[in-house]
Each structure stands twice: as C-alpha cells, then as structure tokens.
Amino acid sequence: MSKIIQSAIRDNHQRGTVGNFINEHLSEGCFLSFVSAYFTIYAYQHLKNKLDNIHSLRLLFGEPRFTSQIDPKTDKKQFQIEDEKLIIPIQNRLTQSQIAFDCANWIKEKCEIKSMVKPNFLHGKMYHIKSANGNEKAILGSSNFTVNGLGFSNYPNIELNIEVDSDRDRADLLNWFDELWNDDTGLVEDVKDEVLKYLSKL
Numbered sequence: 619m620s621k622i623i624q625s626a627i628r629d630n631h632q633r634g635t636v637g638n639f640i641n642e643h644l645s646e647g648c649f650l651s652f653v654s655a656y657f658t659i660y661a662y663q664h665l666k667n668k669l670d671n672i673h674s675l676r677l678l679f680g681e682p683r684f685t686s687q688i689d690p691k692t693d694k695k696q697f698q699i700e701d702e703k704l705i706i707p708i709q710n711r712l713t714q715s716q717i718a719f720d721c722a723n724w725i726k727e728k729c730e731i732k733s734m735v736k737p738n739f740l741h742g743k744m745y746h747i748k749s750a751n752g753n754e755k756a757i758l759g760s761s762n763f764t765v766n767g768l769g770f771s772n773y774p775n776i777e778l779n780i781e782v783d784s785d786r787d788r789a790d791l792l793n794w795f796d797e798l799w800n801d802d803t804g805l806v807e808d809v810k811d812e813v814l815k816y817l818s819k820l
Contacts, residue, residue, distance in 0.1 A: 628757060628769075628779045635769025636761040636779050637664060640745055644668035647750035651795045654743050654763040655681035659714070659721045659817070661763050664770045666720065672728060673750065676799060677763075679733035679809065680740035718820035725817070731810040732799060739805075743767075743779075746792055756782040756791050 625633040644650075644665065650672055657677060662669060669675075725731070734740045746756045759779025761767040766775045782788050798806060 626781045626783060628781065629777055630769030630774040631776045635774065636757060636777065637768030637770050639757050639781065640768070641665055641668060643747045643755040644672065645749050646671045647673045649673050649748040650675040651746040651792060652744065652763060653678045653680055653740070653795065655679065656762045656764050658764045659717045660765045661768055661770065662721045663717050664765065670724060675729045677729060677731045678795070678799060678806070680742065682733050682735055682737055714820055718817045722814055722817040725810065725814060729810065731813055732806045733809045735805060735807055744791060744795065746788070746795060754788040756788045758782055758791065
C-alpha cells in the first residue's frame with residue numbers, strides 16, 4: 619500500500635479520502651450542508667454510525683436529472699441511489715432493502731433535500747460540517763456522495779478535493795450555500811418526497 623502523503627488535498631489515492639475527512643469531523647449534534655450530484659445508500663451505510671447522530675443535513679443536488687431524468691429503456695428514474703456502477707457483493711444486494719429502509723428513516727428525521735432545477739448549472743461538490751459548539755470544517759472539490767466518490771471502495775475514483783482551512787473561507791462557503799438553499803427565484807426545488815418515494819421501492 620502506498621504511503622499517504624500529508625496534504626490538504628484529498629484525492630482518494632495518495633492523499634487520503636474524502637470519506638475519512640467527513641468521518642473524522644462528524645460529531646453528535648453537528649449541522650451538515652452538502653452539495654453533490656449524487657447520493658447513494660451505500661455511501662450512507664459507510665458513515666451510518668455517525669450520520670445517525672447528527673443534528674441535521676441540508677443536501678443540495680447539483681444535478682436535477684438525479685430526480686427527473688427518465689431512462690427510455692427502463693422508464694425508471696435515474697436516482698443512482700444504489701451505486702449501480704459499482705460491483706456490489708451479493709450479500710450486500712440481499713440487504714439492500716434494509717439499508718434503504720434505514721436510510722429513509724434517517725432522511726425523514728434528519729434531512730432536508732433540494733435540487734437545482736436547471737441542468738448542468740452547478741458542478742462543484744462541497745461538504746461543510748458545523749459542530750454543536752460552532753467549529754466549522756469544509757472540503758471542496760469533485761467527489762460525489764457515492765462509495766467511489768468518497769473513497770470507500772477498493773478501487774475508488776481519483777478525485778481532486780481540498781480542505782478549506784480558513785475560517786473566513788469556511789464561513790463564505792456556508793453563506794454561498796445558504797444563498798442557493800434559500801433562493802426564491804426558481805433555481806432550486808424541494809425533492810425530499812421524491813427521494814423517499816424512490817427509496818420505498820428498493
């Protein structure tokens with residue numbers, strides 16, 4: 619195994635993983651603000667023990683096709699909640715319904731979910747964590763909230779993310795997120811019910 623290079627970069631390769639960054643900084647009662655094109659139940663499963671104890675998550679999908687694109691071959695919404703591009707062991711497939719059930723209950727209790735309305739309009743990914751005592755951590759880059767994107771698989775994506783180590787920049791990122799989240803001009807829409815409806819079918 620290659621030696622991990624100490625760096626502010628998290629590339630899921632030689633400079634650590636985004637998943638480990640998130641796991642390291644999750645704490646009981648923390649407030650999360652995430653931007654990602656995709657969210658998968660298997661990525662949730664890897665962080666479940668800590669995610670179940672957060673205060674809340676605001677999840678903003680940067681890609682509206684996550685909740686609206688219809689695959690003409692299957693007439694099925696392309697949520698990609700299942701990490702379909704990943705080879706998932708059969709024992710995990712057999713427990714998929716339980717994972718989806720647990721994830722749905724967590725979303726009902728802890729999460730708000732919105733999506734950008736316009737396609738190809740928001741490409742960045744961002745994970746902002748604010749602890750119960752007000753300390754902030756953030757990472758910004760290319761990793762989606764998937765098993766490969768967060769670096770949890772045996773052959774993860776090589777990504778380019780950088781930890782934000784300035785208090786000013788972390789606050790600025792949260793302000794940027796709040797502006798999009800609270801937009802009332804039609805940029806975003808609430809999709810929590812759609813996500814829960816999909817999860818109920820797994």
